[in-house]
Ligand code: GDP
C-alpha cells in the first residue's frame with residue numbers, strides 16, 4: 001500500500017499538524033522527513049492544545065508507529081523535553097511507537113549558539129534560533145554527528161566536546177560571544193544519548209518492510225514549499241527540502257510508492273520571519289486576521305511566539321507549490337477566520353514594474369518588487385464552525401473555495417473550519 005504525503009503549500013503554519021492528525025487515524029506509520037524542532041505543529045483534542053516540534057503528529061493515534069527519518073535534524077535535549085511533556089499529557093512515547101533514523105543528524109549546542117549569534121547580527125533571517133541551518137551545514141560539509149553515534153555515549157560525548165570547542169573559537173572570533181562549557185555539555189548530551197539510544201534504528205528498513213506488508217504510510221512535512229531551501233524564497237528559507245523530493249531523500253523510499261500528495265493551505269497567507277510576502281497586509285485588517293493572541297489559533301508562532309505576518313490568499317504562490325509538488329489534492333484550513341469580512345481577495349497575478357506575472361519568480365529580489373493583482377469575491381457572515389459537510393457552507397464560501405481550486409488546478413478535498421478534530425469537512 002502506497003505513501004500519502006502531507007506538505008505545507010505556503011510559508012508554514014498552514015495547519016499541517018491538524019491535518020496529519022486527521023489522516024493518521026487511518027495510517028500505520030507517520031514519518032517526518034525534514035526539518036527539526038523549528039516546526040510547531042498544533043493538535044487540539046477536546047480543548048487540550050498540544051504543540052509538537054520534532055515528534056510526528058501520529059503520536060496521538062494509538063497503534064500508529066512514528067518515525068523521525070534521516071532527513072530530520074534532532075536536538076536530543078529538546079527531543080526528551082517533548083517526550084516528557086507528552087507523557088505528562090497522557091501520550092507516552094516509547095521505542096514501540098517511535099523510531100529515530102540512525103542517519104539523522106544531531107543538532108548540538110554549538111549549532112544553536114551560532115544560529116543565535118548570527119541572528120543578532122545584520123545578516124539574520126528571522127530564524128527560529130534552533131540551530132537548524134548550522135546543523136544542516138555540518139551535514140553537507142560531512143563533519144556532522146549522526147544519531148547512530150548516540151548508541152556509543154562515550155564517543156558521542158567526545159564528539160560533542162570537540163564540536164563545542166571548535167564552535168567556541170568561531171563564536172569568539174566572528175561574534176565576540178562567550179564560550180560554551182564544553183565539558184558540561186558533553187556530559188549533558190551523553191546522558192541524553194543514553195535515553196535516546198533505544199529509539200535509534202534503521203528506519204529506511206522499517207519503511208521498506210512496511211511497504212512490502214501493505215502498511216499505510218503518511219509522510220508529514222514540516223515548513224512549506226516557499227521555505228524550501230531550493231524552491232523557496234532564498235535566502236529567506238529553511239535549510240531542508242520541504243517539498244515532495246524531501247520525502248524520497250529524507251526517508252529513503254522510492255518515488256513510485258507515493259500515490260497521494262496533499263497540499264495544506266490556509267484560507268489566507270501568513271509568514272513568520274523575514275523575506276518577501278507580496279500579499280502582506282497591515283493595519284486593521286492585519287490585526288483582524290492575526291487575532292489578539294487570546295485564542296490558541298491566533299497567528300503567533302507555535303515555536304517562537306512571534307506575531308505572524310498576515311496577508312490575502314496568494315494563488316500565484318499556491319500554483320507554484322502545486323506544480324513543484326504535484327499536489328493531487330488540497331486541504332484548506334482556517335476558513336472560519338474569514339467569516340464576517342465584506343469581501344475576500346485572492347491574488348491572481350503579480351505586477352512587476354508594469355509587467356503582469358502569473359509565474360512565481362524564483363528570484364527573491366524580483367518577488368520583493370512585485371505588487372499583488374487581486375480579484376475580489378463576496379464575503380460571508382454565517383458561522384461556518386459547525387458545518388460538517390461541504391453543502392452546509394455558505395454559498396460565498398463555497399465560491400471562494402471553487403475559485404482557489406480553479407486557480408491552483410487542484411481539488412480541495414478537505415476544509416477545516418476550526419482546530420478540533422471534528423471541525424473538518426471531507427468531500
Ligand atoms: P502547522 O505548523 O502547519 O502544523 O500549523 P500551526 O500549528 O503552526 O498553526 C496552525 C494553527 O491554526 C494552530 O493553532 C491550529 O490549532 C490552528 N488551526 C488549524 N486549523 C484551523 C481551523 O480550521 N480553524 C482555526 N480557527 N484554527 C485552526
Ligand code: IMO
Pocket residue numbers: 008011012013014038039040041125126127128129130131132133221222223224227236237238239272273274302
Ligand atoms: P511549521 O512546520 C513557519 C521559518 C523561520 C525563518 C526561516 C528559517 O510549523 O510550518 P529556521 O529556524 O528554519 O532556520 O528559520 O524559516 N520557519 C518557519 N515558519 N513555520 C515553520 O514550521 C517554520 N520553520 C522555520 O521563521 O523565517
Ligand code: MG
Pocket residue numbers: 012013014039040041042302
Ligand atoms: Mg507551525
